[in-house]
Amino acid sequence: MNEIKLIIADDHELFRIGLAELLKKHDDIKIVKSVADGVELMDALNSGLNADIVLLDLTMPNMDGFQVLKGIKSLNANIKPIVISMHSVGNYIAKCAKMGAYGYLLKNTDESELVFAIRNVYKGKKHFSAEISEKMINFMSTQSVSENVLSRKEIEVLGLISKGLTTKEIAAKLFVSTRTIETHRTSILKKFEVKNTAELIKKATEINLI
Amino acid sequence: MNEIKLIIADDHELFRIGLAELLKKHDDIKIVKSVADGVELMDALNSGLNADIVLLDLTMPNMDGFQVLKGIKSLNANIKPIVISMHSVGNYIAKCAKMGAYGYLLKNTDESELVFAIRNVYKGKKHFSAEISEKMINFMSTQSVSENVLSRKEIEVLGLISKGLTTKEIAAKLFVSTRTIETHRTSILKKFEVKNTAELIKKATEINLI
DNA sequence: ATTTGTATCCGTATTTATACGGATATTTCT
DNA sequence: AGAAATATCCGTATAAATACGGATACAAAT
Missing domain, CATH: 3.40.50.2300 (Response regulator)
Known part of the structure; x- marks a missing residue:
């Protein structure tokens, strides 16, 4: 053998x-x-x-x-x-x-x-x-596989959220409007199938994304 | 030996x-x-x-x-x-x-x-x-160790927060007013020295409290 | 060259969360 | 019995997050 x-x-x-x-x-x-x-x-x-x-x-x-x-x-x-x-x-x-x-x-x-x-x-x-x-x-x-894989930007935003930054602060930091960050947030929540930040952070840490 | x-x-x-x-x-x-x-x-x-x-x-x-x-x-x-x-x-x-x-x-x-x-x-x-x-x-x-130890109730609330329940939902579940839960939240945030839910959940999972 | 994904922005409305600063009953411990 | 911790509740205000439903521009991939 x-x-x-x-x-x-x-x-x-x-x-x-x-x-x-x-x-x-x-x-x-x-x-x-x-x-x-x-x-x-x-x-x-x-x-x-x-x-x-x-x-x-x-x-x-x-x-x-x-x-x-x-x-x-x-x-x-x-x-x-x-x-x-x-x-x-x-x-x-x-x-x-x-x-x-x-x-x-x-x-x-x-x-x-x-x-x-x-x-x-x-x-x-x-x-x-x-x-x-x-x-x-x-x-x-x-789900379709590609649907809920986060984009780079989303991962970046997620990281900042997890550090406790608010939407406004993140927007300022990344030089984009708060709208953009809000959209990212919404998209992230959808992809993670969760309904709020608390759940999101929990799930994200669970899979070691943060 | x-x-x-x-x-x-x-x-x-x-x-x-x-x-x-x-x-x-x-x-x-x-x-x-x-x-x-x-x-x-x-x-x-x-x-x-x-x-x-x-x-x-x-x-x-x-x-x-x-x-x-x-x-x-x-x-x-x-x-x-x-x-x-x-x-x-x-x-x-x-x-x-x-x-x-x-x-x-x-x-x-x-x-x-x-x-x-x-x-x-x-x-x-x-x-x-x-x-x-x-x-x-x-x-x-x-840090003094004892100062930021959560009470049982606070741990319970924290658990529910991490499951994505809102203050209102938690209040309903525990048969108390939303005020009570808000107070718990505030207290938990203070003890963890964080400023919002995102940071809280992150820190809490880090120390495996959830 | 056309599709696909990524990043960007806009409006409106509602719901939640956070920041103040108290007060009182009930356990629990000493 | 008395002190200390715990759990409960209240009011007011602002800030932030979430839910809708869109649209455009660009780069990358097939």
Whole structure:
């Protein structure tokens, strides 16, 4: 049997080491690299490191999971990313799938599912855990993927809102009218499917957007 | 040498298993139990399970880390909790220390520090990692811990605010006048030293109060 | 070259939130 | 029993946010 060459990318050292120890028990899986952020990962890949699968955390410093997915895709290197995240949020899952992820697991998956997923993805199958699939289906049925991805400006505005700036203050800071900011606010609320600032900030922090 | 009996409490299975695998290598540490939430942990302890140390995640479903700390203290069982968290927020760390935690580590600590911390805490010492200590000192110097502790009612109101309920809705739900809720809001904002809902929710989620 | 996404702006009306500055009952603790 | 914390309520005013329903200009992508 061929060995599955695997890279772990996660900024939590304990998780990374733990995962490595856990996977050691499985003879068909070999960890060829373990990195703490996306830049490190891309560096390694650009230096010619080869692997079959990357276990990829979405929230890392410097270069997050999405950027990594994009980077990996552009390499054309036949490396299959499996996203491992804390959160199951519809538009993130969909975005990952769209960006070339072969799997999406939560950090509360159990060992057997993780190993199962790795082996399946290695064979070219995709693996999204039950909870994730359900979320994704719910999400797909109500929203089109592109619809609720925030634009750069909206993300910027959201950041300022979360810092406690009012619409007026944000408008002044960005040299645009308050109307514009209001429109952004409305649009953000709609995309997040929430009805006010409180809910918005909560949801945004939940998915680590702030 | 005596074996250090240890319990792991974390809702992320992969992290739990990984941690277990990692600690297996150290002969002086023995994992006697591994649980996914606070209720499970307290059940085990109440059924007579004995341990020296609990590695405790702060954010768990059903019963969070704070409640667990309180519960453990009331047992009088000489079990020393070490908090392992994703976040380093002053308020939070201080609260843990006050509530009887013997240590506070971030999930990005490395293996050697984890083991070092476990052994030290076992000997009765306290272990707060460098980053944590720094945060705590900063916090202590600017804030008195007790001054900005929310009352139960305020916590309840805060929870409802974070769910997106308006003042009016909260008032209706709790059978009090909107004035009362407004007063609570004002008081909460003051205690958090923030000026509006957006900032409030952000800060509150940062310290996992919601 | 046409579609798609992004950023910009406008008006009107209603609802919420925040800022003042009090006061009184009820628990809870000492 | 008395102090302290907690929860409750009131009035007035301004500031801010949300809900409608549009429109134009430009850049990027296919």
